Amino acid sequence: MNPLSSPLLTDLYQLTMLEGYFDAGMTETAVFELFVRKLPPKRNFLVAAGLEQVLRFIEGLRFEEAELDWLERSGIFRPGFTARLADLRFTGDIHAMAEGTVFFPNEPVLRVTAPMPEAQLLETRVLNLVHFETLVASKAARAVIAAPGKRLVDFGLRRAHGAEAGLLAARAAYLAGFDGTATVLAGPEFGIPVFGTMAHSFVEAHDDESDAFADFARTFPDNAVLLIDTYDTVAGARNAIAVAQRLARHGIKIRGVRLDSGDLAALAREVRTELDVGGMADATIFASGNLDEYRLRDLVASGAPIDGFGVGTSLVTSSDAPYLDAVYKLQEYAGRPRRKRSTGKATWPGRKQVYRFGDAEGTFARDVVTLEDDLRDGEPLLVPVMEDGRRIVTSPDLGAIRARTAAEIARLPVGLRELDEVDPPYPVEIAPPLAALADAVDRANVAVGGWEAE
Amino acid sequence: MNPLSSPLLTDLYQLTMLEGYFDAGMTETAVFELFVRKLPPKRNFLVAAGLEQVLRFIEGLRFEEAELDWLERSGIFRPGFTARLADLRFTGDIHAMAEGTVFFPNEPVLRVTAPMPEAQLLETRVLNLVHFETLVASKAARAVIAAPGKRLVDFGLRRAHGAEAGLLAARAAYLAGFDGTATVLAGPEFGIPVFGTMAHSFVEAHDDESDAFADFARTFPDNAVLLIDTYDTVAGARNAIAVAQRLARHGIKIRGVRLDSGDLAALAREVRTELDVGGMADATIFASGNLDEYRLRDLVASGAPIDGFGVGTSLVTSSDAPYLDAVYKLQEYAGRPRRKRSTGKATWPGRKQVYRFGDAEGTFARDVVTLEDDLRDGEPLLVPVMEDGRRIVTSPDLGAIRARTAAEIARLPVGLRELDEVDPPYPVEIAPPLAALADAVDRANVAVGGWEAE
Numbered sequence: 001m002n003p004l005s006s007p008l009l010t011d012l013y014q015l016t017m018l019e020g021y022f023d024a025g026m027t028e029t030a031v032f033e034l035f036v037r038k039l040p041p042k043r044n045f046l047v048a049a050g051l052e053q054v055l056r057f058i059e060g061l062r063f064e065e066a067e068l069d070w071l072e073r074s075g076i077f078r079p080g081f082t083a084r085l086a087d088l089r090f091t092g093d094i095h096a097m098a099e100g101t102v103f104f105p106n107e108p109v110l111r112v113t114a115p116m117p118e119a120q121l122l123e124t125r126v127l128n129l130v131h132f133e134t135l136v137a138s139k140a141a142r143a144v145i146a147a148p149g150k151r152l153v154d155f156g157l158r159r160a161h162g163a164e165a166g167l168l169a170a171r172a173a174y175l176a177g178f179d180g181t182a183t184v185l186a187g188p189e190f191g192i193p194v195f196g197t198m199a200h201s202f203v204e205a206h207d208d209e210s211d212a213f214a215d216f217a218r219t220f221p222d223n224a225v226l227l228i229d230t231y232d233t234v235a236g237a238r239n240a241i242a243v244a245q246r247l248a249r250h251g252i253k254i255r256g257v258r259l260d261s262g263d264l265a266a267l268a269r270e271v272r273t274e275l276d277v278g279g280m281a282d283a284t285i286f287a288s289g290n291l292d293e294y295r296l297r298d299l300v301a302s303g304a305p306i307d308g309f310g311v312g313t314s315l316v317t318s319s320d321a322p323y324l325d326a327v328y329k330l331q332e333y334a335g336r337p338r339r340k341r342s343t344g345k346a347t348w349p350g351r352k353q354v355y356r357f358g359d360a361e362g363t364f365a366r367d368v369v370t371l372e373d374d375l376r377d378g379e380p381l382l383v384p385v386m387e388d389g390r391r392i393v394t395s396p397d398l399g400a401i402r403a404r405t406a407a408e409i410a411r412l413p414v415g416l417r418e419l420d421e422v423d424p425p426y427p428v429e430i431a432p433p434l435a436a437l438a439d440a441v442d443r444a445n446v447a448v449g450g451w452e453a454e
Numbered sequence: 455m456n457p458l459s460s461p462l463l464t465d466l467y468q469l470t471m472l473e474g475y476f477d478a479g480m481t482e483t484a485v486f487e488l489f490v491r492k493l494p495p496k497r498n499f500l501v502a503a504g505l506e507q508v509l510r511f512i513e514g515l516r517f518e519e520a521e522l523d524w525l526e527r528s529g530i531f532r533p534g535f536t537a538r539l540a541d542l543r544f545t546g547d548i549h550a551m552a553e554g555t556v557f558f559p560n561e562p563v564l565r566v567t568a569p570m571p572e573a574q575l576l577e578t579r580v581l582n583l584v585h586f587e588t589l590v591a592s593k594a595a596r597a598v599i600a601a602p603g604k605r606l607v608d609f610g611l612r613r614a615h616g617a618e619a620g621l622l623a624a625r626a627a628y629l630a631g632f633d634g635t636a637t638v639l640a641g642p643e644f645g646i647p648v649f650g651t652m653a654h655s656f657v658e659a660h661d662d663e664s665d666a667f668a669d670f671a672r673t674f675p676d677n678a679v680l681l682i683d684t685y686d687t688v689a690g691a692r693n694a695i696a697v698a699q700r701l702a703r704h705g706i707k708i709r710g711v712r713l714d715s716g717d718l719a720a721l722a723r724e725v726r727t728e729l730d731v732g733g734m735a736d737a738t739i740f741a742s743g744n745l746d747e748y749r750l751r752d753l754v755a756s757g758a759p760i761d762g763f764g765v766g767t768s769l770v771t772s773s774d775a776p777y778l779d780a781v782y783k784l785q786e787y788a789g790r791p792r793r794k795r796s797t798g799k800a801t802w803p804g805r806k807q808v809y810r811f812g813d814a815e816g817t818f819a820r821d822v823v824t825l826e827d828d829l830r831d832g833e834p835l836l837v838p839v840m841e842d843g844r845r846i847v848t849s850p851d852l853g854a855i856r857a858r859t860a861a862e863i864a865r866l867p868v869g870l871r872e873l874d875e876v877d878p879p880y881p882v883e884i885a886p887p888l889a890a891l892a893d894a895v896d897r898a899n900v901a902v903g904g905w906e907a908e
Contacts, residue, residue, distance in 0.1 A: 001642060003458065003617045008639040011611060012650030015638065016674065020652070024669040026659060070642040078673075120655060127612040128620060135615075157465060158581040159777045161589075161623075161770075163457045164616030166582060184469065185462040188455060188524040196466030198474070201574060201784035204792040205480060215478040219532075220470065229796045261796035313777045316615075322776035323613045323767045330655035338658040342683045342715035 001067055004164060005060050007085075008067050010124040015071070018117045019081045029092075030116040031332035031351050032123065033108035034130055040321030044416040045426065047141050047405055048101045048109045049172045050133030052395050054126050055386060058090045061121075090118050094386035097354075098396070100137075100175060100405035101381060102412060104428045107354045107369055109134070111382060116333065123328045131326040132165065136172035139293075139318040141409060143311055144177035145417050146297040151308030153195045154181035155288055156316030169316035175401050177409075182310070190398055197225040197258070204230060213243040213254075221252040225286060228257045228271070237271040241278035256284035256307070264289070265304035272305040284308065292319070293419055339441045348434055349441045354381040364411050370431030455521055458618060459514050461539075462521050464578040469525070472571045473535045483546075484570040485786035485805050486577065487562035488584055494775030498870040499880065501595050501859055502555045502563045503626045504587030506849050508580050509840060512544045515575075544572050548840035551808075552850070554591075554629060554859035555835055556866060558882045561808045561823055563588070565836060570787065577782045585780040586619065590626035593772040595863060596747040597765055598631035599871050601754050605762030607649045608635035609742055610770030623770035629855050631863075636764070644852055651677075651712070657684040667697040667708075675706040679740060682711045682725070691725040695732035710738035710761070718743070719758035726759040738762065746773070747873055793895040802888055803895045808835040818865050824885030 003009055021027060036046060063071075068082045092114020103109055110130060112119045143152055154173040160166035170186035180193035187194045198216055206212035209231060217224040226243075228236030237257060244254040257275070259267050264287045275283050287299070288310030296309055313319060329347045330338050337349035348369070355368045355378030368376060385393050396404070415422045457463055475481060490500060517525075522536045546568020557563055564584060566573045597606055608627040614620035624640035634647035641648045652670055660666035663685060671678040680697075682690025691711060698708040711729070713721050718741045729737050741753070742764030750763055767773060783801045784792050791803035802823070809822045809832030822830060839847050850858070869876045 001639060003621050003639060003643070006639055008642065009611070009617050009620065010638055011609070011636040012638050012648045013636065013653055014650075016651055016670075017653060017656045020656060020670045020673045021659075023673045026669075030655075030659065032655070067642075074641065074648075076648075076677075116659060123653075123655075124612050125617075128614060128617065131613050132615050155465070157463070158578050158782075159585050159780065160582060161586050161615035161776075162618030162621075163463050163579075163582065164618045166463065167457050168616055182465040182467065184464055184466050185455060185457060185460055187528065188462065188521075189457070194466045194528075194530075196468075196470060198471055199467055199577075200794045200796070201484075201486070201577075201792075202471045202474060204784045204794060205475075205484065205570060205787040207790075215480075216470075216474050219474045219477045223530075231795050261799050317771075317776040319776050322615075322771040322773050326613065328612075330658045333659040336661075338655075340654045340658060341685050342654070345715050 001064070005057065006067060007061060007063050007121065008070070010121065012076070014121050014124060016076070017120055018085070019077055021117050021120065022081065022084055027115045027117060028334035029113060030119040030330060032112045032119050032328050033331050033352065034110040034127065034326065034328045035108045036105055037325040037327060037345070038105050039425070040324060042419065042421055043138060043321065044418065044422055045102045045104060045138070045412060046134055046324070047137040047176055047408075048097045048103055048134055049099050049137035049175055050130040050168070051096050051099045051110070051385070053129045053133065053168065054110070055094070055391060055395070057125055057129065058094070058122065058386065058389075059391070061090050063088065088118065088121070089389060090114060090122070091389040092118055093384065093388070095382040096385050097381045098383065098401075098404065100401045100408060102364070102408040103354070103381070104367060104426050106348065106428060106430070107367060108352050108382060111351065113351070127326060127328050131324055133168050133172040134326070135318045135324050136169045136316060137176040137405070139315055140173040140176035140178055141405070142293040142419055143296055143315065145409065146293040146419060147300050147309060150296075150300070150306070151286070152178045153308065153310045154178055154183065154315060155310035155312035157183045159313040160316040165316060171398070173315060175398060176405050177402065192398070198227050200227060200230045203227060209236060210239045210243055213240055214247060217243060217247055217252050217254055222255070224254055225256045225258050225284075226254060227260060229259050229261045233259055233262055233267045234270050234274065237274040241274060241280055244280055244283075245278070254280065254283055256286055258286045258288060260287075260289040264306065265299055265302045268304045268306045286310065288312070290314075297419060337437055337441050339438060341442065348430065348438055350434065350437050352434065355379065356381055358411065362411055363413055364426070366427040366429060368429045368431050370434050371437065374431060374433045455518070459511065460521060461515060461517050461575065462524070464575065466530070468575050468578060470530070471574055472539070473531055475571050475574065476535065476538055481569045481571060482788040483567060484573040484784060486566045486573050486782050487785050487806065488564040488581065488780065488782045489562045490559055491779040491781060491799070492559050493879070494778060496873065496875055497592060497775065498872065498876055499556045499558060499592070499866060500588055500778070501591040501630055501862075502551045502557055502588055503553050503591035503629055504584040504622070505550050505553045505564070505839070507583045507587065507622065508564070509548070509845060509849070511579055511583065512548070512576065512840065512843075513845070515544050517542065542572065542575070543843060544568060544576070545843040546572055547838065547842070549836040550839050551835045552837065552855075552858065554855045554862060556818070556862040557808070557835070558821060558880050560802065560882060560884070561821060562806050562836060565805065567805070581780060581782050585778055587622050587626040588780070589772045589778050590623045590770060591630040591859070593769055594627040594630035594632055595859065596873055597750055597769065599863065600747040600751040600873060601763060604750075604754070604760070605740070606632045607762065607764045608632055608637065608769060609764035609766035611637045613767040614770040619770060625852070627769060629852060630859050631856065646852070651679040652681050654681060654684045657681060663690060664693045664697055667694055668701060671697060671701055671706050671708055676709070678708055679710040679712050679738075680708060681714060683713050683715045687713055687716055687721045688724050688728065691728040695728060695734055698734055699732070708734065708737055710740055712740045712742060714741075714743040718760065719753055719756040722758045722760045740764065742766070744768070751873060791891055791895050793892060795896065802884065802892055804888065804891050806888065809833065810835055812865065816865055817867055818880070820881040820883060822883045822885050823888060825887050825891065828885060828887045
C-alpha cells in the first residue's frame with residue numbers, strides 16, 4: 001500500500017458512509033465544494049495550490065487487492081462491500097481555480113460533481129493536499145512580498161512534517177515565487193532549481209576552517225558558497241578571503257558566503273566591507289537561521305547587504321498559522337441544494353461560481369460568490385478541469401503557475417500586500433440569489449426535519 | 455523515485471559535502487547526535503518517537519539507477535561522484551533512546567557513529583522523521599494528561615501536512631496514549647485501532663435527519679455513532695432516540711452520539727439527560743470540533759458527561775508549537791571532539807550518554823548528560839540499536855512502546871504534567887567532564903583556527 005496514493009489514506013467514516021450510501025441506494029449526483037471558512041491571523045489573501053496533485057490522485061484512485069483484503073479482514077464492513085469498492089473509479093467532474101490564483105474566505109477553490117460515493121471518498125485526501133500546498137504557497141508569498149528582488153530558497157525539509165510535506169512545500173514555495181529549494185528530490189520530481197553548499201559539520205570536521213573552505217572550493221571551483229559563522233563570522237569572512245586569494249591563481253572563484261547566526265544585519269555589513277576590501281566585491285552574501293517574512297522585512301528595511309535568504313521551518317510549517325480552516329462540504333445532492341447549520345459552521349448551499357472584478361488599472365477590486373447559473377460579467381475563477389473522470393485541460397507547467405501567481409499578487413490592492421491584517425478586508429460579496437437559496441433551504445429543512453429551530 | 459525512501463529526499467548540501475569529503479579523503483569515523491536545543495512554549499518534556507522509521511530508512515538506504523542518472527545529468531557534480539554513491543550503504547552504529555522515553559533539552563536522543571559521508575547523508579531524513587513523530591507524540595501526551603480515562607481518537611489527517619504526516623501522526627498519537635485514529639491506513643500499516651462513523655454530509659444528503667440515522671444504523675446495527683449537530687444538537691438527540699426506539703425491535707442498537715460544534719459542555723449535559731430519559735443510558739457521547747489539550751482540560755474540569763474526544767488539527771500540526779528546535783550535530787570526527795560555537799547555537803562536543811536518576815518512589819528526579827566514558831549509576835538512556843549497519847535489537851511492537859510511554863509519564867514529577875510551563879524546569883545537569891571538554895575544544899579551535907575569539 002503506497003501511502004501517497006492509497007485510498008486507505010482516508011478517514012474511516014468515508015468508508016462507513018460509503019457502505020451506508022450503497023445500502024440506501026444513494027448514488028445520485030452530489031456536489032461538494034472545498035473552501036476556507038476564514039483567514040488565519042495576519043493573512044489578507046490565500047494562494048490556491050495543490051490541484052495538480054489532486055488530479056493525479058483522482059486519476060489513480062482505485063482499491064488494490066491488499067487494501068480490499070485488509071478491509072474485509074477488519075470486520076468493520078459487511079461482505080459484499082469490498083466487491084463494490086473494487087470497481088470504484090472516479091467518473092465525475094472537477095471544477096477548480098487555477099493554481100496560483102489568489103482567493104478569499106467562502107470562495108470555493110475546488111468543486112466535485114460525481115455520484116455520491118465517489119465524491120464523498122475524495123474528501124480526506126483532496127483536503128489534505130489542497131490544504132497543505134495552499135497553506136505553504138500563501139506563507140511563501142508573504143516572504144516574496146517582504147524581500148522583493150532577493151533570492152529566496154526553501155531550506156525546510158528537515159523540520160517539515162514528513163517526506164511529502166517537505167516535497168510539496170518545495171513545490172508550493174517555488175510556485176509562490178521562491179527561486180528554488182534545498183530539497184534535491186524536488187529537482188527530478190518538479191523541475192525546481194536546487195540550491196545548497198555546506199553545513200557547519202563540514203567546517204568542524206576539518207581541524208582548520210580555512211582548510212574546510214579550500215577543500216570545498218577545490219571540489220566546486222566556480223560554485224562554492226562558504227559558511228562562515230561556525231566559530232566567528234567576521235574571522236570566517238577573513239579566512240574565506242584569504243582562501244579566495246590563495247586559490248585564484250588556480251582558476252578557482254568563491255561565489256559567496258553564508259551567515260547562519262547572530263545579528264545578521266550588522267554582520268552582513270561587516271562582512272560586505274571585508275569582502276569588498278578583500279577583492280571579493282562580486283561575492284554574494286546569503287543569510288539563513290530562523291528567518292520568516294517578518295525578519296526578512298526588517299532585514300530588507302535595514303538596508304543590510306544580503307543578496308538572498310534561506311527560509312526553512314517557518315515556511316514549511318507555516319509556523320505562525322500552521323493550518324487553514326479548510327473544509328469540503330456537501331452543497332447539493334440529487335438536484336437539491338444542501339446546507340449545514342451547525343453553530344459557527346453554517347455553509348452556503350448550491351453549486352457556486354466566484355466572479356472577480358478589477359478596477360480600470362486591472363487591480364482586483366471585489367469578488368462575488370453566487371450560484372453557478374447566476375451569470376455575471378466578472379472573471380469566473382472556477383473552470384472545468386476534469387469531466388467524466390478525465391482531465392480536459394493540460395496542466396500548466398510549474399513555471400507558468402509561478403508566473404501566474406506573480407501576476408495575481410501584482411494585481412492585489414497595495415494594502416493587501418501588507419504582512420499584517422488590513423481592515424477592511426478584501427470585499428467578497430455573497431450574491432442575493434445565493435443568500436435567498438440559503439434561506440429557502442433552511443425553511444425546507446425545518447419543515448422536513450420535523451423540528452423547530454430555536 | 456519513492457519520496458518516502460529516496461536518498462534524494464535530502465538537502466543538496468549533504469550531497470555537495472559528500473563530494474567534498476570524498477575529494478579530501480575524509481571518510482574517517484564521525485559521530486553525530488540528534489537533540490532538541492530548547493523546549494517550545496508550554497512544554498515541560500518531550501516524548502521520543504520515530505526511531506522505527508529511522509531504522510527502516512537506514513536499512514534501505516541506497517541510490518537507485520534513476521536517482522544516480524538525475525544526479526549525473528544535474529551538472530552539479532563531477533563525473534565519478536555518482537559511482538561512489540552507487541556503492542554507498544550505511545555501515546555504522548546507531549545508539550538511541552527507546553521510543554516512548556521522556557526526554558529534555560540538550561539530551562541526545564539518537565547518535566550516529568559511521569564513516570563521515572554515511573553519517574552526514576543521514577541528517578536530513580533522520581531529523582525529518584524524529585522531529586515530526588516526537589513533535590506529535592509530545593503534543594498527544596498532553597491531551598492524554600488532560601483527559602485521563604477518556605477515549606481519545608486522532609481525527610487530523612485532512613489537515614495534516616501531507617500523507618506521511620497524517621500516517622505518522624496516527625502512530626505518534628497512539629504511541630503517546632491515544633486509543634486510535636480515524637486514518638484507515640494506520641490500521642494495516644501499524645496495527646492501530648481505527649474509529650469513525652459518519653460526517654455531516656451523510657445527514658445532509660438525506661432529506662430528513664431521522665432517515666439518515668436509521669439508514670446508518672441499519673448498515674451498522676451494533677456500532678453506529680450518530681452525528682447529531684448538523685441542524686440542532688438537542689433536536690438531533692431526540693431524533694436519535696426516536697430512531698433507536700423504532701429500530702430496537704429489529705435488534706439494532708445505537709452505540710452513541712457525536713457532537714461537533716457549539717458549547718460542548720452544555721450540550722453534552724442536555725444530550726445526556728435526553729439519552730438517559732429516552733432509554734439510551736448506555737449510549738456514549740463523543741465530542742469533536744477544534745479541540746486541543748486546553749479545551750479537553752476545561753471540558754473535563756467542567757464535569758461534562760463526554761466519554762471521548764476526537765482531536766484533529768491541533769494534534770497533527772502541533773498547532774501551538776508546530777516545530778521543535780531539533781538538530782543533528784557533529785560531535786566528533788576522526789577521534790577528536792568537535793564543537794560549533796555560532797552565537798546562540800553552541801553545541802556540547804564528544805560522544806555522550808544521558809543518565810536518569812529517580813527518587814525512592816521511582817519518580818524521575820534529575821538527568822545528567824556526560825561523556826560516554828564517564829560511567830554513572832543512573833539509568834543510561836541511550837542504548838545500541840544498530841551495529842555495522844544491522845539492527846541488533848528486535849523492534850518493540852507499538853503496544854509495548856505505548857505502555858512504556860504511559861509508564862514514563864507516570865514517573866514524571868507531578869508539576870511536569872501541567873499543561874503550562876513549570877519553573878524550575880526538570881533538572882538536566884551537564885557533567886563536569888563534558889563542560890571541561892567543551893572548554894578544551896574551544897581553546898584548541900582558537901589555536902588551530904588562527905584567530906582570536908571576541
